[in-house]
Amino acid sequence: MxxxxxxxxxxxxxxxxxxxxxxxxxxxxxxxxxxxxxxxLMTKRKSAFEGxxxxxxxxxxxxxxxxxxANLPDLLEQLEQKLxxxxxxxxxxxxxxxxxxxVRDICVARNASSVIKGKSMVxxxxxxxxxxxxxxxxxxxxxxxxxxxxxxxxxxSHIIMPAIHKNTEEISQLLHDKTGTDxxxxxxxxxxxxxxxxxxxxxxxxxxxxxxxxxxxxxxxLCLVENEGNGRMTTTVPLCHIAVTGIxxxxxxxxxxxxxxxxxxxxxxxxxxxxxxxxxSGPRKAxxxxxxxxxxxxxxxxxxxxxxxxxxxxxxxxxxxxxxCMNHCPVYTRVGGHAYGTTYPGPIGKILMPHMVGLxxxxxxxxxxxLCGACGEVCPVKIPIPDLLVRLRQESVxxxxxxxxxxxxxxxxxxxxxxxxxxxxxxxxxxxxxxxMGTSLGARFRKLQPGKxxxxxxxxxxxxxxARTLHERMKERSQ
Amino acid sequence: xxxxDAILQRLRHRTGGELTAPECDFSVLNRxxxxxxxxxxxxxxxxxxxxxxxxxxxxxGWIDRLAEILQTRGAGTLLIxxxxxxxKALQSATKSREDLPQLLIYDExxxxxxxxxxxxxxxxxxxxxxGIAETGSLILWPSVDEPRLMSLVPPIHIAVLKASELYTxxxxxxxxxxWAAGMPTNALLISGPSKTADIEQTLAYGVHxxxxxxxxxxx
Ligand code: SF4
Numbered sequence: 001m002x003x004x005x006x007x008x009x010x011x012x013x014x015x016x017x018x019x020x021x022x023x024x025x026x027x028x029x030x031x032x033x034x035x036x037x038x039x040x041l042m043t044k045r046k047s048a049f050e051g052x053x054x055x056x057x058x059x060x061x062x063x064x065x066x067x068x069x070a071n072l073p074d075l076l077e078q079l080e081q082k083l084x085x086x087x088x089x090x091x092x093x094x095x096x097x098x099x100x101x102x103v104r105d106i107c108v109a110r111n112a113s114s115v116i117k118g119k120s121m122v123x124x125x126x127x128x129x130x131x132x133x134x135x136x137x138x139x140x141x142x143x144x145x146x147x148x149x150x151x152x153x154x155x156x157s158h159i160i161m162p163a164i165h166k167n168t169e170e171i172s173q174l175l176h177d178k179t180g181t182d183x184x185x186x187x188x189x190x191x192x193x194x195x196x197x198x199x200x201x202x203x204x205x206x207x208x209x210x211x212x213x214x215x216x217x218x219x220x221x222l223c224l225v226e227n228e229g230n231g232r233m234t235t236t237v238p239l240c241h242i243a244v245t246g247i248x249x250x251x252x253x254x255x256x257x258x259x260x261x262x263x264x265x266x267x268x269x270x271x272x273x274x275x276x277x278x279x280x281s282g283p284r285k286a287x288x289x290x291x292x293x294x295x296x297x298x299x300x301x302x303x304x305x306x307x308x309x310x311x312x313x314x315x316x317x318x319x320x321x322x323x324x325c326m327n328h329c330p331v332y333t334r335v336g337g338h339a340y341g342t343t344y345p346g347p348i349g350k351i352l353m354p355h356m357v358g359l360x361x362x363x364x365x366x367x368x369x370x371l372c373g374a375c376g377e378v379c380p381v382k383i384p385i386p387d388l389l390v391r392l393r394q395e396s397v398x399x400x401x402x403x404x405x406x407x408x409x410x411x412x413x414x415x416x417x418x419x420x421x422x423x424x425x426x427x428x429x430x431x432x433x434x435x436x437m438g439t440s441l442g443a444r445f446r447k448l449q450p451g452k453x454x455x456x457x458x459x460x461x462x463x464x465x466x467a468r469t470l471h472e473r474m475k476e477r478s479q
Numbered sequence: 480x481x482x483x484d485a486i487l488q489r490l491r492h493r494t495g496g497e498l499t500a501p502e503c504d505f506s507v508l509n510r511x512x513x514x515x516x517x518x519x520x521x522x523x524x525x526x527x528x529x530x531x532x533x534x535x536x537x538x539x540g541w542i543d544r545l546a547e548i549l550q551t552r553g554a555g556t557l558l559i560x561x562x563x564x565x566x567k568a569l570q571s572a573t574k575s576r577e578d579l580p581q582l583l584i585y586d587e588x589x590x591x592x593x594x595x596x597x598x599x600x601x602x603x604x605x606x607x608x609x610g611i612a613e614t615g616s617l618i619l620w621p622s623v624d625e626p627r628l629m630s631l632v633p634p635i636h637i638a639v640l641k642a643s644e645l646y647t648x649x650x651x652x653x654x655x656x657x658w659a660a661g662m663p664t665n666a667l668l669i670s671g672p673s674k675t676a677d678i679e680q681t682l683a684y685g686v687h688x689x690x691x692x693x694x695x696x697x698x
Binding site: 033036037040052053056057060063064066067069070071072073076077092093094098142143144145148161162163164166167168171187188190191192194195198199202203218219220221227228229230232233236237247253254255256258259261262269271272273274275276277278279280281282283284285287288289290291299301305306308309310311314 | 481482483485486487489490491493494495498499500501502503504505507508525529585586587588589593594597613614615616622623626627628631648649650653654658659661662663664665666667668669670671672673674675676677678679680681682683685686687688689
């Protein structure tokens with residue numbers, strides 16, 4: 001286990017990506033756990049789409065998300081209106097802190113002392129568990145992966161499979177230490193024990209908190225995708241259900257979820273569909289015998305409305321959080337999810353997190369990529385992730401000329417030395433005479449060329465200038 | 480200004496200007512019209528591939544089959560609906576036969592018997608609003624008579640599906656049943672028993688919901 005993984009996000013310095021990445025690369029356990037899992041996921045995804053016209057389906061996915069974003073403010077209002085008609089209370093939060101306070105206030109109003117949670121990346125973004133604990137409210141994760149991560153006092157290393165960085169042995173030891181189960185590699189046994197322990201908690205929890213995969217404006221419906229049934233428990237057993245989600249999760253029509261669901265589960269885990277697709281459109285009615293008597297939706301902005309301002313960056317908001325980009329990312333597979341030090345790791349994290357933590361904090365995120373393009377090729381909603389990475393790289397070194405500051409920390413990586421070199425470079429390349437003179441001087445004095453170019457030559461040999469320039473050689477040939 | 484108004488205002492007055500919404504063509508989801516037999520084969524294959532169990536039976540034979548299934552599993556109690564025809568049929572059958580487990584009727588708010596529901600019920604039986612062949616899914620709209628937890632808490636969930644109510648795709652089912660006209664408080668697609676792969680990608684069943692999903696298909 002890498003020591004860095006033990007930290008909670010509250011004291012992770014996102015800037016320290018390199019030391020964490022280096023540690024992970026030298027940790028054979030991490031390497032093996034991720035390699036094995038990602039290989040499996042890639043194969044499963046591929047076979048799940050067999051027989052599909054995948055390009056057309058991805059086009060549809062992209063168009064559904066783009067259409068939703070094109071009408072985002074109207075859709076959010078429609079969603080609010082429909083949900084309210086259905087008896088669901090809608091709250092709006094400008095950032096994670098406000099969202100936490102909203103959840104707390106609902107808990108306090110109900111005299112709640114314990115919260116059971118279904119999987120929700122937005123609640124990770126809000127650092128809700130930590131906040132609730134501080135307020136004296138117990139918050140327990142019920143998704144098995146999240147439960148493991150919480151027991152280990154870690155954060156998820158993958159958005160779909162939170163405990164993917166651990167192998168059975170490590171989990172067995174953890175469950176033994178924290179919950180007193182026998183040391184066993186029998187996954188059935190370990191799972192059965194978690195079931196027993198969590199069932200107790202479901203029955204006694206005052207409030208259930210879940211995420212949302214799609215929110216349908218047309219009918220006022222919250223859709224949740226899951227395999228375990230803990231999401232259904234969370235949203236059914238406690239008398240109060242609070243769903244938290246980003247403002248971008250809304251879609252106009254119920255029909256839209258059929259295509260997005262088909263893309264989501266196949267891209268994520270290679271399943272045709274998950275065990276449960278849970279659609280919630282209201283609290284328990286007067287004559288119904290179970291279900292929560294109160295349902296709330298907290299719509300969280302947390303930087304999304306800023307991303308929304310820019311025509312290119314906007315594409316980030318199409319994401320349906322399938323995780324396929326990380327499963328296919330050569331960097332993610334090698335360094336694992338914790339190296340990034342961010343709530344969302346991998347390619348989606350690299351294009352989303354700079355908006356949340358700023359480009360000064362997140363300066364290494366857009367460069368932690370070989371730009372191989374795999375993420376963009378598999379993304380079910382066709383987010384041009386590599387283009388967005390390049391754009392964010394530009395943002396992080398630009399002065400304020402090219403684009404007015406759209407991302408917090410804009411220009412944080414700009415070095416005046418580098419800027420000067422590039423300025424000189426472009427000046428010379430725009431003047432043929434100067435260019436020729438420059439290259440021929442370079443060829444003459446090539447012995448003086450430095451052998452090291454900073455980070456670039458750490459793992460590469462420096463290119464050498466040729467004895468004669470291309471222009472000179474071409475001239476000889478034509479004589 | 481409230482956060483709500485501030486967020487909406489920022490979204491309304493975006494610096495990038497008006498966005499245009501692209502057309503969405505759903506025809507990629509269309510499948511050829513399958514016969515009921517083809518749909519049933521497909522449904523069976525798909526749900527069995529994720530550990531669901533399918534038993535083909537008939538209007539007159541399903542109770543026998545159910546009794547057999549529950550006996551082999553040693554189920555002592557079966558949770559049923561009060562008013563639904565399935566529940567009614569079982570209530571009257573149990574008067575004349577001994578091979579059915581003890582029937583429990585879900586007719587009280589869960590608060591009054593939650594402990595028992597969680598620890599004493601071996602199996603629950605529900606109806607369905609049809610099935611989806613392509614993904615091997617059951618459509619459930621829990622109701623006053625068949626509450627949500629019936630299909631979630633007992634370790635065995637038995638669902639009764641009429642073969643004639645199979646749809647090819649989710650899209651088709653939703654359109655045919657006109658879901659957009661009005662959704663119930665809770666609607667579900669169930670496609671197999673509860674499972675997890677969170678421990679090193681090893682599948683384990685029955686993590687929070689039923690360990691077994693058994694579908695009785697009435698042909
Ligand atoms: S960016 Fe695309 S591939 Fe990555 S999680 Fe989001 S939808 Fe999936």
